[in-house]
Amino acid sequence: MSVFASLHTSSQAMMTQSHVMERISGNVANINTTGYKSFNAHLQDSVNHINTKGTFLTVDAVDVRQADKQGIIQSTGRDLDVAINGQGFFITNPAFDGTGTQHFTRNGSTGMRVADDGNAYLTTLDGQYFMGWSADATDADGTIDTTQPLAPIQVNSADSLPGAATTxxxxxxxxxxxxxxxxxxxxxxxxxxxxxxxxxxxxxxxxxxxxxxxxxxxxxxxxxxxxxxxxxxxxxxxxxxxxxxxxxxxxxxxxxxxxxxxxxxxxxxxxxxxxxxxxxxxxxxxxxxxxNGYPDGTLAGVSFDVFGQLTARYSNGEARVLSQLALADFPAPQNLLDAGSTMFTYRVEAGEPDIFAVTNTLARTAIIPGSLEGSTVDLAQEFTTMITTQKAYSSSATVYRSSDEMIRTATDLKQ
Known part of the structure; x- marks a missing residue:
C-alpha cells in the first residue's frame, strides 16, 4: 500500500468513525423519546482503490435501525395512551380520508384532532390519525369487520346511548x-x-x-x-x-x-x-x-382494552365498543424507511405488510392500555461504543498524521 493510499484510507476511517459517533449522539439524545428505536452503525470493509499494484481496503458504516426491538413499557395513567407488547406497528395517516402516505410507529402517545365532520379523532402528537376499523353502530355487541377499509379512530360522539326496554x-x-x-x-x-x-x-x-x-x-x-x-x-x-x-x-x-x-x-x-x-x-x-333494560345515557369516557378496542362508557353504566386499532407487521421491519419522529414508511425491502387486529392476548401481540413503550437505547452500550469509536478515530488520525509527515519528508528530499 502506497503512502497516498494510507492517507486516503485513514481519512475515510475518520469520516466513518465520525458517522458512528453521530449515530451514538442521536441515540443518547433520544434515550427518553417514546417509541424511539436505536440505530446501530455496523462497520464493513470497502474497496478504496484498485490499480495494477493491488487492491486497497478501507471502512464504511452501514446503519441498521432496530425497528423490531421491544422497548420497556411504562404506565402513564392516561386512558388513551397505548403500547404494543410484541410484534407490529400502529398505522397512521396524515389525511383524514386515508389518501396520505401511511406511516408506522410504536409510539402510542395520543392526542385528539377535530376533523371537518365536527368529531374528535385519535391522533399522534404531531397530528397524524391513528387508523383502524369502526364497530357496527347497530350491533350492541360491537361487531367489527376487519375486512373493511381502514378509517380514523373516532374518540367522541355527541350522540347519547338510547335506552332499552327490559325484556x-x-x-x-x-x-x-x-x-x-x-x-x-x-x-x-x-x-x-x-x-x-x-x-x-x-x-x-x-x-x-x-x-x-x-x-x-x-x-x-x-x-x-x-x-x-x-x-x-x-x-x-x-x-x-x-x-x-x-x-x-x-x-x-x-x-x-x-x-x-x-x-x-x-x-x-x-x-x-x-x-x-x-x-x-x-x-x-x-x-x-x-x-337487561337500561335508561338512556350520555358519554362518560372512553378507553382502550388489551385488544386495542376503544370502548365508550356511558352514564347509565353501559359500555359499547366504538372501534378497533389496526396493527401492521412486516417480515423485515428493520428495512422500513425512517421518516423521523419515531415514524416509518413502507418500502418493498420490508416485505408484504400483514394488517391485523389483536384478538388473543396470548398471541404474538398484545395492547397495553394506559401505557407507552420507551426508547430501546441502552445507555451503557452506547457509552462503551463511544469509547471504542473515539479510540478508533484517534488511531486513524495518528495514521493520517504519520502518512502526511512521510509525504512531507519525501517532498523535502526532492528539494
Missing part, C-alpha cells in the same frame, strides 16, 4: 316455608324508549301467596307500578312448586309476562325464577336480580 329478568329470593301470608318482591322494568331515546322506570311487583290446598306450592300474581305510583294489576298468575328440601321444581320453563306502559305500548318480559328457594330459617329474603 328479560333473572330473579332469585327465598320464600318463608312456614309462612301463611303472602309477600311481595319487585324488579325494575324500563319502558320502551321514545323517539329521543328516553325511557322511564317501572316496577314489576310479584306477590307470592302460599297455597293452603297444596304443600310447598305458591301462587304468584303480578302488578305494574308506573313512575307516578299508579298500579295496574295483571291477569297473569303462575304456580310455583318447591321440593321437600326447599329447592325450586316447577315451572321448568321461563315465565312470560306482558308489562303495559303509560304511553300505550308494552313489552314482553321473560322471567327466570329457577333461583328461588323455600327455606324456613331465613324468612323472606332477596338474593339477587338481573335485568
Amino acid at each position: 328479560a329478568i333473572t330473579y332469585a329470593a327465598n320464600v318463608d316455608a312456614g309462612s301463611t301470608t303472602g309477600h311481595t318482591f319487585e324488579s325494575r322494568v324500563w319502558s320502551n324508549p321514545d323517539e329521543t331515546g328516553k325511557n322511564d322506570p317501572y316496577a314489576l311487583v310479584m306477590t307470592w301467596q302460599p297455597r293452603s290446598d297444596e304443600l310447598n306450592t305458591w301462587t304468584v300474581s303480578y302488578s305494574v307500578r308506573d313512575p307516578l305510583g299508579a298500579t295496574t294489576t295483571l291477569a297473569d298468575t303462575t304456580t310455583v312448586a318447591f321440593g321437600g328440601t326447599g329447592r325450586y321444581l316447577t315451572p321448568t320453563e321461563d315465565i312470560t309476562v306482558t308489562v303495559p306502559f303509560a304511553d300505550g305500548t308494552d313489552t314482553t318480559v321473560t322471567l327466570d325464577l329457577t333461583g328461588m328457594t323455600q327455606y324456613g330459617d331465613t324468612g323472606f329474603q332477596e338474593h339477587y336480580q338481573d335485568a
Whole structure:
C-alpha cells in the first residue's frame, strides 16, 4: 500500500468513525423519546482503490435501525395512551380520508384532532390519525369487520346511548316455608324508549301467596307500578312448586309476562325464577336480580382494552365498543424507511405488510392500555461504543498524521 493510499484510507476511517459517533449522539439524545428505536452503525470493509499494484481496503458504516426491538413499557395513567407488547406497528395517516402516505410507529402517545365532520379523532402528537376499523353502530355487541377499509379512530360522539326496554329478568329470593301470608318482591322494568331515546322506570311487583290446598306450592300474581305510583294489576298468575328440601321444581320453563306502559305500548318480559328457594330459617329474603333494560345515557369516557378496542362508557353504566386499532407487521421491519419522529414508511425491502387486529392476548401481540413503550437505547452500550469509536478515530488520525509527515519528508528530499 502506497503512502497516498494510507492517507486516503485513514481519512475515510475518520469520516466513518465520525458517522458512528453521530449515530451514538442521536441515540443518547433520544434515550427518553417514546417509541424511539436505536440505530446501530455496523462497520464493513470497502474497496478504496484498485490499480495494477493491488487492491486497497478501507471502512464504511452501514446503519441498521432496530425497528423490531421491544422497548420497556411504562404506565402513564392516561386512558388513551397505548403500547404494543410484541410484534407490529400502529398505522397512521396524515389525511383524514386515508389518501396520505401511511406511516408506522410504536409510539402510542395520543392526542385528539377535530376533523371537518365536527368529531374528535385519535391522533399522534404531531397530528397524524391513528387508523383502524369502526364497530357496527347497530350491533350492541360491537361487531367489527376487519375486512373493511381502514378509517380514523373516532374518540367522541355527541350522540347519547338510547335506552332499552327490559325484556328479560333473572330473579332469585327465598320464600318463608312456614309462612301463611303472602309477600311481595319487585324488579325494575324500563319502558320502551321514545323517539329521543328516553325511557322511564317501572316496577314489576310479584306477590307470592302460599297455597293452603297444596304443600310447598305458591301462587304468584303480578302488578305494574308506573313512575307516578299508579298500579295496574295483571291477569297473569303462575304456580310455583318447591321440593321437600326447599329447592325450586316447577315451572321448568321461563315465565312470560306482558308489562303495559303509560304511553300505550308494552313489552314482553321473560322471567327466570329457577333461583328461588323455600327455606324456613331465613324468612323472606332477596338474593339477587338481573335485568337487561337500561335508561338512556350520555358519554362518560372512553378507553382502550388489551385488544386495542376503544370502548365508550356511558352514564347509565353501559359500555359499547366504538372501534378497533389496526396493527401492521412486516417480515423485515428493520428495512422500513425512517421518516423521523419515531415514524416509518413502507418500502418493498420490508416485505408484504400483514394488517391485523389483536384478538388473543396470548398471541404474538398484545395492547397495553394506559401505557407507552420507551426508547430501546441502552445507555451503557452506547457509552462503551463511544469509547471504542473515539479510540478508533484517534488511531486513524495518528495514521493520517504519520502518512502526511512521510509525504512531507519525501517532498523535502526532492528539494
